[in-house]
């Protein structure tokens with residue numbers, strides 16, 4: 001319920017009021033208005049006008065008391081309103097009676113509030129989808145037509161025991177949001193769960209399950225083989241995205257990685273409207289209700305008015321835009337390479353220093369050290385073509401950590417995008433075996449790196465070739481097979497296998 005004009009501007013009410021009125025919605029369907037006067041008055045009252053209604057819709061409501069009307073004198077006053085019209089706007093004046101029973105008006109300018117429309121149902125307008133996969137966790141995300149609270153019902157597939165998990169870690173249910181991210185934890189490894197969103201409608205005080213049960217499966221360290229897709233730089237081309245998700249059977253993957261720049265530009269809309277329109281709805285239709293959608297932020301998700309709404313949709317249980325997870329013998333590290341706009345650049349030293357500290361903690365963890373393979377997933381990689389400020393920053397903060405040659409810390413692969421051209425540089429080689437330079441463009445690398453960098457294509461005025469590409473990642477016990485495919489024709493562009501020591505075997509035919 002929106003409350004307006006809480007403080008009149010041209011007539012200070014503070015000479016008569018020591019506390020401005022508060023409007024509280026109570027169940028079932030009544031409103032309590034409370035205020036405090038600066039001096040003692042008999043019972044207070046209000047004159048209530050429904051805006052836009054005929055002149056006779058004016059009511060005086062007085063405070064009720066167990067004793068007689070004039071017995072009470074005090075500073076605190078409250079009235080209870082019932083029978084209000086759904087969706088109507090109201091204005092009210094505060095009243096008091098003086099010693100001889102005359103009604104006095106305490107303020108000149110009315111206060112106002114909007115009464116909710118109980119006939120408008122809260123509905124899911126996006127999702128649900130699953131993200132932040134892990135061996136013991138998963139997050140469920142959706143969006144509603146009206147602000148509401150959120151929970152998720154979850155049960156192990158094939159069982160009846162339902163656990164209801166509320167949104168938020170504070171134990172306080174927030175009811176003011178359109179976006180809902182519920183982090184499920186304490187799940188069992190490699191196990192299928194059914195889930196359904198639950199909407200908490202603060203107008204009725206009721207939890208209502210919304211939609212059918214869906215199923216996801218947690219990741220497992222024991223998994224011997226998995227399949228994932230990586231895509232980046234679709235730039236809002238929903239048609240191409242749908243074709244690629246269909247062609248490469250995203251629904252049968254263990255997870256799908258989006259490498260950022262999934263939106264057309266940095267012209268962000270409030271409440272992440274453009275993220276939903278440009279790739280999330282399409283992803284939900286094709287796979288993301290059951291297969292985790294793993295997102296890393298691109299520079300186009302990172303800049304522009306309302307860009308902060310990105311984190312309303314995509315954030316880890318720790319509240320970060322970077323995260324890591326284990327699948328089989330592989331550790332996936334999803335990094336946030338930030339933006340290239342000056343306004344955001346000023347925020348970066350602190351942001352990247354924190355992210356670096358987080359990565360160090362991740363790499364020190366048991367889950368990371370016991371993995372045989374480590375894959376970095378990022379929008380702008382440490383090395384690319386052309387080599388810009390964003391790449392240089394990635395090297396500055398992460399290169400030493402990604403370049404560790406010890407078996408328990410070695411990265412074998414970095415998947416990226418950003419440059420909009422297909423690129424593959426094997427570990428230690430210093431040149432790309434697969435590149436689409438622009439005329440006159442010189443490839444340059446700042447440092448030696450011990451992991452293979454593979455970058456997807458993107459829209460670019462070259463020859464229209466390889467503008468939409470998909471990288472398929474098949475993890476096995478002793479190697480990872482990485483195949484880059486043309487998203488439009490299905491043609492194989494590149495194929496390699498990498499072993500745990502980082503050695504690359506060419507598979508291209």
Ligand SMILES: [Fe+2]
Nearest residue numbers: 233261418458
């Ligand atoms: Fe891009």
